Amino acid sequence: MATLSPLLKQATPVLAERGEGVYLYDGDGRRYLDFTAGIGVTNTGHCHPRVVEAAQRQVATLVHGQYTTVMHRPLLRLVEALGDVLPPGLDSVFFLNSGSEAVEASVRLARHATGRQNIVAFHGSFHGRTMGAAALTTAGTKFRAGIGPLMPGAVVAPFPQAYRYGWDEDEAVRFALRELDYVLATTSPAADTAAFIVEPVLGEGGYIPAPPAFLEGLRERADRHGVLLIVDEVQTGYGRTGEFWGHEHSAMRPDVLITAKGLASGFPLSAIAAPTAIMEKAWPGSQGGTYGGNAVSCAAALATLEVIRDEDLVANAARLGARLNDGLRKVAADHPVIGDVRGLGLMQAGEFTTADGEPDTATAQRAHRAAADRGLLLLTCGAHGNVVRLIPPLVVNEEQIDEALALWADAVAEATT
Numbered sequence: 001m002a003t004l005s006p007l008l009k010q011a012t013p014v015l016a017e018r019g020e021g022v023y024l025y026d027g028d029g030r031r032y033l034d035f036t037a038g039i040g041v042t043n044t045g046h047c048h049p050r051v052v053e054a055a056q057r058q059v060a061t062l063v064h065g066q067y068t069t070v071m072h073r074p075l076l077r078l079v080e081a082l083g084d085v086l087p088p089g090l091d092s093v094f095f096l097n098s099g100s101e102a103v104e105a106s107v108r109l110a111r112h113a114t115g116r117q118n119i120v121a122f123h124g125s126f127h128g129r130t131m132g133a134a135a136l137t138t139a140g141t142k143f144r145a146g147i148g149p150l151m152p153g154a155v156v157a158p159f160p161q162a163y164r165y166g167w168d169e170d171e172a173v174r175f176a177l178r179e180l181d182y183v184l185a186t187t188s189p190a191a192d193t194a195a196f197i198v199e200p201v202l203g204e205g206g207y208i209p210a211p212p213a214f215l216e217g218l219r220e221r222a223d224r225h226g227v228l229l230i231v232d233e234v235q236t237g238y239g240r241t242g243e244f245w246g247h248e249h250s251a252m253r254p255d256v257l258i259t260a261k262g263l264a265s266g267f268p269l270s271a272i273a274a275p276t277a278i279m280e281k282a283w284p285g286s287q288g289g290t291y292g293g294n295a296v297s298c299a300a301a302l303a304t305l306e307v308i309r310d311e312d313l314v315a316n317a318a319r320l321g322a323r324l325n326d327g328l329r330k331v332a333a334d335h336p337v338i339g340d341v342r343g344l345g346l347m348q349a350g351e352f353t354t355a356d357g358e359p360d361t362a363t364a365q366r367a368h369r370a371a372a373d374r375g376l377l378l379l380t381c382g383a384h385g386n387v388v389r390l391i392p393p394l395v396v397n398e399e400q401i402d403e404a405l406a407l408w409a410d411a412v413a414e415a416t417t
Contacts, residue, residue: 011036011379012372019046022396024377033376033404035392040203040235040347043262044307045395051265051303058299067095067293074298081305082273085244090257092279095271095293099234099260100128102270103197105287106256107132107151109274110195110228113281117152118188120180120196120227122159124205124383127197127232136197139204140383155188159202160214163340163351169211177217190225195256197230200246200344206382207342207349207389209241212250219252228255228278234270235347238262239308239394242318242345249344265304269297313394320401321345324390327405335412337363346396349389351382359384366415367408376407 014032016024022045024034037043044051058074065072079093086093096102107119119136121127126139135150137143144150157180160172167175184190196218202208222229231254236246240262243249255278260270268291308314325341325348332338332350337360339353352364364386371378371388381387390404 011368012377014372014377021045021048022393022400031375032372033392033400033407035390035404036377036379037391037393038266039261039379040240040391041261042266043238043240043313043394044265044304045393046266048265048303048307048395050307051300054299054303055267055296058296062295064291065295066290068288072295072298074295074302075293078298078301081302082271085305086273087245087248087253087257089275090254090273092276093271093273094279094287095269095298096289097268097291097294098128098270099232099258100130100133101289101292102234102258102260102272103127103133103136103232104130106197106230106258106272107136107195108286109256109272109279109282110230112283112286113278114194114226114228116192116194118155118193119153120155120157120183120188120193122157122176122198124159124161124202124208125197125199125232126202126204127199137204139202139206139381143204153194155183155193157183159205159208160211161202161206161208162211163208163342166357170213173211173214173217176214177221180218180221184221184225190227193225193227195228195230196222197232199232199234200236200249201241201347203235204381206351206387207347209249209342209344212252215247215250215252222255230254230256230258232258234258234260236344238304239314239317240345240347240391242314242321244314246344263304264297264301265307267294267297267300269294269301308394311395316396317345317394320396320398321348323398323401324348324392324405327401328390328408331405331409331412334409335416337416338412343389346392346394347389348391349381349387352386352388359386361386363415364388367412370411370414371408374407374411376404376411378408 121136127133127136132151135154160176162172338350340351352360
């Protein structure tokens with residue numbers, strides 16, 4: 001008898017039978033507030049009727065039209081629709097299946113387009129588990145340990161983690177940009193550097209927003225040195241942060257954008273977007289794949305864009321994200337073990353630390369489990385697993401935010417007694 005790999009550990013004890021909106025239901029009919037959203041995937045909620053209808057209709061028409069063999073209309077319509085939401089100038093799109101694949105495709109493109117090898121990532125980043133993406137990932141050793149040698153040409157520079165350093169944001173930004181300049185002067189000369197790759201908010205690394213001044217500093221240096229700037233919007237995109245794209249909280253503009261997760265409301269689909277002048281520098285045959293741009297996933301992605309627009313979900317994420325952040329800060333004020341509350345939009349987290357500022361993983365894990373026991377599903381992150389993150393679907397309402405906050409307050413109280 002076959003079994004699942006023993007390494008696939010569940011973050012919650014739930015065996016989900018069905019999902020609806022912000023809720024998951026188990027086989028006994030118990031309802032859970034899902035503030036994981038499939039790790040930021042189900043932005044339109046579980047089984048949104050318009051997404052379900054679009055996928056069902058497409059399944060009955062064409063399931064698989066391999067897009068370097070034949071073309072299909074859902075793909076063409078999706079490309080056209082993305083033109084309305086992509087940053088100006090990013091007018092060429094390539095589709096894949098997962099975030100890791102899209103990261104690797106962006107690296108390949110950057111190396112082809114510049115003729116350079118090195119990719120500079122930032123400390124605490126998560127870009128995926130495949131070999132190239134793992135080389136750019138420093139959110140924790142579990143993503144890269146024991147599989148080396150990894151892809152050469154990956155260079156790591158500091159990210160402005162103000163709370164970790166014990167500095168204010170401005171000081172952290174000055175440090176990170178100064179150290180990036182030092183990296184370019186010592187270990188990755190500009191003439192060998194193809195791209196910088198950055199998350200607008202560190203995901204697995206602890207839900208740390210990149211200050212606008214840092215992103216804008218990256219843009220200035222990319223322009224100065226002829227380096228491409230890749231923005232990994234796999235988790236931050238599609239309204240999650242209260243802007244359609246996470247980098248839009250700054251004045252920075254990317255050369256290449258990566259999107260996945262919320263793109264198709266749970267169907268596997270990812271993409272990279274770049275100006276045609278950059279995309280056409282990719283070498284012939286370097287872009288392709290059996291399942292990329294799948295017809296059903298594209299139909300779901302089209303419906304996703306329509307739901308986000310028609311239900312004004314980006315504005316909802318901004319408004320309710322502020323409510324969620326305010327409530328989390330009130331809980332933290334009553335429990336000093338939560339040393340920091342941070343996030344953008346509906347991408348919020350609290351970091352558990354001891355009185356002397358060390359990571360308090362045990363209390364974070366207890367609070368996480370206590371929340372699940374009460375019917376609130378959450379996830380942990382950070383290098384030490386001491387950050388608890390809240391990422392509800394963007395269709396969440398005020399009552400559900402307040403219910404989650406009440407459950408979270410009770411869970412933290414239990415974990416700290």
